[in-house]
Amino acid sequence: MKRKSIKKGLPPGSLIHIGSLNKEKTKIQLISYNSRVLKSEIFNDVDTAITNISKSKITWINIVGVQDSVVINKLGDRYKLHPLILEDIMNTEQRTKIEFYDDCIFFTIKLLYRVNREIKSEEVSLILLNNTVLSFLETSKEIFEPIKNRIIENIGIIRKQSADYLFYSLIDIIIDNYFSVIEDVEEQTERLEKMFIAKNTEGILKNIKINKYDILFLRKAITPLGKEIQKIRRGGHKLLNDNNIIFFNDVYDHIIQMVESLYIYSELNISLQETYHSLLSERTNKTIQLLTIISTIFIPLTFIVGVYGMNFKHMPGLTLSYGFYIILGAMIIVAFSMIIYFKRKKWF
């Protein structure tokens, strides 16, 4: 995997792919529609795709695969995109941000999903132009399928709206997707809670750590989003229809809710770890108390019996008939005083 530092010293706008390589060829899906007509095609070749763009309708170009600088460059030329936008599209370690240009709005956002309990993240770039939306995905995840269906089957108001509604719909579906990932963290936290209450703390430390990392990862991806969506809500850009701002309010709301939830889960996991740590101290304390009780009772007794095990010729009491019982009695008294002492200390 290529890293950010490889671009050190290159002029701005250099098209270098940063990220894991998608080995498949870039695919370009073209959907043109208005309230009456619809055309949906998939191309493997960028030139053919560009010549097929219809100007009279709303056009959605969904590009899957961002590692090919030729494709990115040609689209950039076609829509006169700033070289820094193209650079950002190819850099999948970009942070979430929105940028307003005179005749386009550029948005990069993380797509999050789980594969085998591990959170994966993928870069999505969205560009809103006049009557056109460009979307760039790293791999062929089926994330935008519901939107395609809503367009093709004419569900809801999407066919009647301008391009910014499509732009909103794509952002909305990506953010809605975060809920499943967050709900998984929630379930994990609740599972740990239950383990805790059941006093089954085997492996709890490792699981708390994983949970904390997941939350950290999610917070990093989601927290900056609020500020960026806020910029859209302020409105004022010619490509954004004032009547659609309310939908972005809704998105903003979801983000704040997620950020608050993540804060709560973060606190819960921290609290779990602290409580577990105190629990360990409690256990250690109990264990040492047990050890101390046993030792304190028997070590003096063992000494006493040791004394009468010595082989001195002349020792008092050895030959007495009741010598053994006297010593036994003495030992029982010692042991009982110890037990009473510990009882008073509430050690058991």
Place this chain on the structure above:
Amino acid sequence: MKRKSIKKGLPPGSLIHIGSLNKEKTKIQLISYNSRVLKSEIFNDVDTAITNISKSKITWINIVGVQDSVVINKLGDRYKLHPLILEDIMNTEQRTKIEFYDDCIFFTIKLLYRVNREIKSEEVSLILLNNTVLSFLETSKEIFEPIKNRIIENIGIIRKQSADYLFYSLIDIIIDNYFSVIEDVEEQTERLEKMFIAKNTEGILKNIKINKYDILFLRKAITPLGKEIQKIRRGGHKLLNDNNIIFFNDVYDHIIQMVESLYIYSELNISLQETYHSLLSERTNKTIQLLTIISTIFIPLTFIVGVYGMNFKHMPGLTLSYGFYIILGAMIIVAFSMIIYFKRKKWF
């Protein structure tokens, strides 16, 4: 229970109930009043209810049960509510927020109460329209009874005021309800304090954890409220009477006070846990000191008696008349030097 993620990919404004199901049929209570006349009826059928709405008076429609999209939809049609409002009403995992529309104000808030020491939360949605207030409750909790009584028995100024005063009264009673939940946390914290002082720390860890969770839960529900009420206090909306802003100041004040109290209880519980943790360390330390004292005194003595328990034919002193007493004296000296050593170390 349905979760947020099930709405992934649906167009905005889709009416899907999120939350635990209330199995009873939705009930609609209609109260119409002005300073002279009053009408109060309960309907099970939304159509009948709507036809009974009187236009010349102030109308309060209290809907109990939000799982039925038909009811919500019909009310939405009747009052021309935005689809996103209807969606939020049916989503009981909504976060607390206020939204200003041109001809209505929408407010969702959590109702908090305790059932068997556990805090329960329920979604309440309030809509202020011209001369009309709509309130949506999940289940038939008797939360609004005092307001109904004040209207019916004409207590205070409620019958003389416009609809925004009713809107305020509903918000006020929900927020006043938080005080009982917070006071319970306060009592729990004081109880733990007393346990602590009485050195009775059995189960304290579990109780601190529960307290911390309750506080976290309350803070999540109450903290965002301040910001939302602040928006009302700024005034300026045609549905809000400037003279009534002072009542919202009062509500705001209560919220700030709650937030501050929760902060204090949170700190107290954190402090309790830390002190308990140090106390455990103190105890472990004391226990180990006891173990070490006993072991350090008796282990060498036991060794000495062991030496004279060996079965060598030729050992010095075994046959001396005072051999036993010499060794005994030596052991007493060893033991006393140990005791003096520990005394000096202030171990007991």
Place this chain on the structure above:
Amino acid sequence: MKRKSIKKGLPPGSLIHIGSLNKEKTKIQLISYNSRVLKSEIFNDVDTAITNISKSKITWINIVGVQDSVVINKLGDRYKLHPLILEDIMNTEQRTKIEFYDDCIFFTIKLLYRVNREIKSEEVSLILLNNTVLSFLETSKEIFEPIKNRIIENIGIIRKQSADYLFYSLIDIIIDNYFSVIEDVEEQTERLEKMFIAKNTEGILKNIKINKYDILFLRKAITPLGKEIQKIRRGGHKLLNDNNIIFFNDVYDHIIQMVESLYIYSELNISLQETYHSLLSERTNKTIQLLTIISTIFIPLTFIVGVYGMNFKHMPGLTLSYGFYIILGAMIIVAFSMIIYFKRKKWF
């Protein structure tokens, strides 16, 4: 003691006393003055007091005892106070706040003092009206005596100033009173410091906890004050003389200084607790090292002597003349290697 939650569902402005009951009857002290004349009287009856109010002078009405709603109501009627002000006066669990009305300024503040090492708090309400200041105290604490003396004996500029200077003087003396409480926390913290340095840590945990609670309590009472005094400093209200704003700057300064001091003491106590916790770990470590040294040296030796204490008929060396000394030598070698091992580990 009555709690906040009992007011749930009551209309705003309901006069219910919240707080501990003062069993004495409400007393009303009336001081009227200008730069030349002075009248000071005490009344037990509110009606008589009201009829004695002189209009041509500056009037200070000091009410001791807020549990009697009749008194509060009559004063409210006389000065046309908003019902919410009256409600707040009777609620002694009110948080510190200032409220600007058109023709009055309402200020509630906590009076803090120590009784037997415990911090007590009492509600004080101050109302600035045209040429009049009303002050409400819960019990007959002598807090305002110095101000009375300054008026009666004509010390400083108080007799020459308008009512807002009296208002300032009352606030100032309450806040100056905080210094003694804070200085006590400071002394406690220094005392703990010295205990710590003297390695006398008995009971330190409990004392740190008390200190932390006191600081928390003080911060809760004092921190919001800064923001409220700030509102006065901005000036602009017709009852506030611009030339007197500088005195409120001075008050503000004191508050900031207190808040900063409390922050420092809070950090010092946290640091003390952490250091104490590490100290405990250090001690436990030392104790266990001692136990381990003693055990590690003597347990193998005790085993060896045990071996030669077995009663086998045929054991090598038992009958040798120097058998005992050989074994003794072997044991001394074992013990010395152990001691050298621990010396190298720097355990003693």
Place this chain on the structure above:
Amino acid sequence: MKRKSIKKGLPPGSLIHIGSLNKEKTKIQLISYNSRVLKSEIFNDVDTAITNISKSKITWINIVGVQDSVVINKLGDRYKLHPLILEDIMNTEQRTKIEFYDDCIFFTIKLLYRVNREIKSEEVSLILLNNTVLSFLETSKEIFEPIKNRIIENIGIIRKQSADYLFYSLIDIIIDNYFSVIEDVEEQTERLEKMFIAKNTEGILKNIKINKYDILFLRKAITPLGKEIQKIRRGGHKLLNDNNIIFFNDVYDHIIQMVESLYIYSELNISLQETYHSLLSERTNKTIQLLTIISTIFIPLTFIVGVYGMNFKHMPGLTLSYGFYIILGAMIIVAFSMIIYFKRKKWF
């Protein structure tokens, strides 16, 4: 030492000295200069000093000793200073602040220095008037000597500048002085680092605590300074020359740098303490492992030899020729399995 609380109830502007007493008589140093002429005198008597003030030049009056209210009062009269300024000069527990009056600027700041590894703080008050600077020091520290030299020997631009440049120079030298104190904290922290790496942790806990207290003390003194200097940087006061604002930018820069450094050292010391705490746990763990290994190996063996030390008449094997060797072999096997078990657990 007198404390703040003694001023409780006194009218504002009461001249009471708060701080440790300087037993020497107040000295007044008068330096008058312009780019051509210079006069420098020291007076013990305030009246003589005042009559010697020249009006045509820039005058710097440096007062050493602030415990004498007569001196402060006479200077206050001469320069028409507000009573609250005079009160603040005599109060050496004042917090750092700047105050803008119509015809003067008042600045109080802490002078910090080290005496035998302990940080001492002293109050300095500076007043900028038209062509005049007053400076008040608690004791005769030589802090302002370099400025005096620069004026007397005409070094730099100080003689050519107006009074605000002198004002700046005095502030600058006090703040530059902080660097030595901070560098000392830095050295202490590095010394602890090295002790830590050398595994010589004797007394490290105490030293970290001292460091943390020093940092806390410095932060309290320096952090509010930034905000106060900011107020000067905004400019706009008639006594401040716009061209000299750049010098205050430089001072501001130093303060921000100090605040950042202190934050870093604070974090480093916190990190040191935490790491030390974990190190202690590591050591305790290792020690207990050693104890457990020794005990676990020898305790069962000691039991076995104890069994064959019993005095039963009829015990199997005692009379066998190889009985002793069989038992010896069994014990070696037990010991070795234990050792292998601990090896596998990686305990040594």
Place this chain on the structure above:
Amino acid sequence: MKRKSIKKGLPPGSLIHIGSLNKEKTKIQLISYNSRVLKSEIFNDVDTAITNISKSKITWINIVGVQDSVVINKLGDRYKLHPLILEDIMNTEQRTKIEFYDDCIFFTIKLLYRVNREIKSEEVSLILLNNTVLSFLETSKEIFEPIKNRIIENIGIIRKQSADYLFYSLIDIIIDNYFSVIEDVEEQTERLEKMFIAKNTEGILKNIKINKYDILFLRKAITPLGKEIQKIRRGGHKLLNDNNIIFFNDVYDHIIQMVESLYIYSELNISLQETYHSLLSERTNKTIQLLTIISTIFIPLTFIVGVYGMNFKHMPGLTLSYGFYIILGAMIIVAFSMIIYFKRKKWF
């Protein structure tokens, strides 16, 4: 190494070198270019360099070595730089900042790189003047080589742009360089993660500490940068071309991303240390459990065998044929009840 405090008392603008000494003589590299012509020369003598400056082109003067006040002074004279700028150039302990003067922009920034796993920092000062950029480096690091190449080989748009683009390019390459240092912290953190999962925690404490220090160091250097670059982004200075602001947006973006990454790594390392601490407690607990099990089983047994090792003449059972076996059975029962007790406690 000289420190900041040595400048105490000196007038502002005193040229004193603060930092480690670079023993080589200062070198001056002069690159003059426009889109057609280019001249690149290296001088050891500042006077010759100054006479070689061409006025018709864009000039980049790269000075390596800042310890020679003569060189700095002559350049300052040539370009009429403020004495405080010159002072800051020679002070390599300067904090990152940008300063806008009427006809120049001054920027000091840290250059960060790794030498043998240790992060080194070097001061870089950049001055943007009309058609001229001055850059000051402490030692001859090859940091600016890529920019020189882009100018000499005419790569990208650098030759066609004004001086502010060169200024941007120099800032950009320094900041891009941070990515390598941060990626190294990332790798270290991941390595520790893996050690942790592999339960190989030897030396982990020391490595976490180093990581935390590195992150602290990086945060201190990078965090203030955001605020400073923000000042450039606001634009408005005559030396900054509005079309180039977008490049500074890109730089700003990188800084925010770095700050966020550092926050994450910081949290990860803190989490690692906490988890390690809990792990130690877990291990200590397990170890003590083992010790307690062994001791609790064998100590009573050893006592029993000790009893029958006593040399009393009259003891019951010693002479019985099955005495030994009875005692043996009793001991087995005791041992098994202990084992069952520990099994129930889930200790093994």
